[in-house]
Amino acid sequence: MSDAVLFIDENRQDIILVHVMAQRMLDPQQADILTRHLCGLFESGVLCVLVDLGSVQRLSSIFFRAFIMAGKKAGEKKARLAFCNLPPIVREGFAITGLTDLFPIYKNENDALGKLAGK
Amino acid sequence: MQAGYTDFTDQDSNIKKLPLCLPMSVPTFREVGILVIRGSAGAEKIFADAKSKWYDSLTMQNVLSLEKEALRANQEELFAFVEQALINLNMPASHRDRMMLALDEALTNVVLYAYPEDRRGTVGIHLSRDDNTITAEIVDHGKPFDPTANPAPDVTLPIEQRPIGGLGIHLMRNMVTSLRYYRKQGENHLVLTTAWEETG
Numbered sequence: 001m002s003d004a005v006l007f008i009d010e011n012r013q014d015i016i017l018v019h020v021m022a023q024r025m026l027d028p029q030q031a032d033i034l035t036r037h038l039c040g041l042f043e044s045g046v047l048c049v050l051v052d053l054g055s056v057q058r059l060s061s062i063f064f065r066a067f068i069m070a071g072k073k074a075g076e077k078k079a080r081l082a083f084c085n086l087p088p089i090v091r092e093g094f095a096i097t098g099l100t101d102l103f104p105i106y107k108n109e110n111d112a113l114g115k116l117a118g119k
Numbered sequence: 120m121q122a123g124y125t126d127f128t129d130q131d132s133n134i135k136k137l138p139l140c141l142p143m144s145v146p147t148f149r150e151v152g153i154l155v156i157r158g159s160a161g162a163e164k165i166f167a168d169a170k171s172k173w174y175d176s177l178t179m180q181n182v183l184s185l186e187k188e189a190l191r192a193n194q195e196e197l198f199a200f201v202e203q204a205l206i207n208l209n210m211p212a213s214h215r216d217r218m219m220l221a222l223d224e225a226l227t228n229v230v231l232y233a234y235p236e237d238r239r240g241t242v243g244i245h246l247s248r249d250d251n252t253i254t255a256e257i258v259d260h261g262k263p264f265d266p267t268a269n270p271a272p273d274v275t276l277p278i279e280q281r282p283i284g285g286l287g288i289h290l291m292r293n294m295v296t297s298l299r300y301y302r303k304q305g306e307n308h309l310v311l312t313t314a315w316e317e318t319g
Contacts, residue, residue: 024198058220060220060224061224065286075278097289098274098275
């Protein structure tokens with residue numbers, strides 16, 4: 001597994017913005033770390049998490065699985081999980097796996113923060 | 120040819136005979152052969168790149184084959200190498216991204232499921248280009264597994280009812296133009312093909 005930073009959190013208007021920093025998200029260990037992190041945020045009482053995938057060039061199915069697990073946890077906690085800045089190949093993966101129907105997807109961070117804060 | 124290599128005269132039928140021991144001078148891929156690129160103008164360059172990186176003793180008749188542990192440990196580097204091979208084959212970037220995703224899913228399946236934990240095993244990758252079609256063939260001699268027979272998951276279910284797994288094969292199937300499986304002489308062959316139309 002690469003030693004590079006996997007993600008950076010930012011608190012924006014009570015929304016936790018998770019910037020995923022890895023360009024190639026293929027590693028099962030990275031997927032486990034991200035799953036635990038997202039689920040941990042919901043466990044700790046965070047009600048809205050926005051995942052920024054703008055830096056990601058490639059995302060394998062283990063990460064779609066991670067997002068589904070985090071989405072289930074969000075549902076249990078009556079919280080929200082959303083995504084923004086999806087590159088075309090990632091957006092295609094979201095569509096193929098049906099994740100576009102499970103989660104709000106926003107064009108960019110500002111669009112997402114404005115809409116999520118208003119809800 | 121150095122000790123530890125097999126001189127292949129028929130690369131298609133000899134993958135299972137790949138050597139399991141390679142010279143200590145190989146820096147990272149301790150259990151690796153070499154990628155075969157068939158029928159392309161870029162083959163010589165790809166081969167030269169790989170040779171300069173890993174070996175001094177390769178011939179064009181060698182075949183890429185990784186021990187599953189080596190694949191697991193060197194996944195990132197292997198993928199960079201395969202991607203470079205696709206670049207050298209002049210595969211358009213958007214198709215290349217999709218092919219790489221499909222290959223990741225296919226190779227992960229082999230690494231995780233083809234061989235019992237206590238058994239060594241190899242994974243072979245062949246790439247070839249014919250006009251505007253790239254074919255990637257993944258070969259292992261693990262237990263029979265036909266991913267094309269897997270039913271597609273229901274991706275319309277709500278989150279509470281969504282199974283966690285089962286998306287990899289679905290993703291792979293949708294990222295390439297065609298996916299074909301056959302079993303031959305104790306080997307699994309998974310053939311991923313991507314075709315595109317020339318633009319401009």
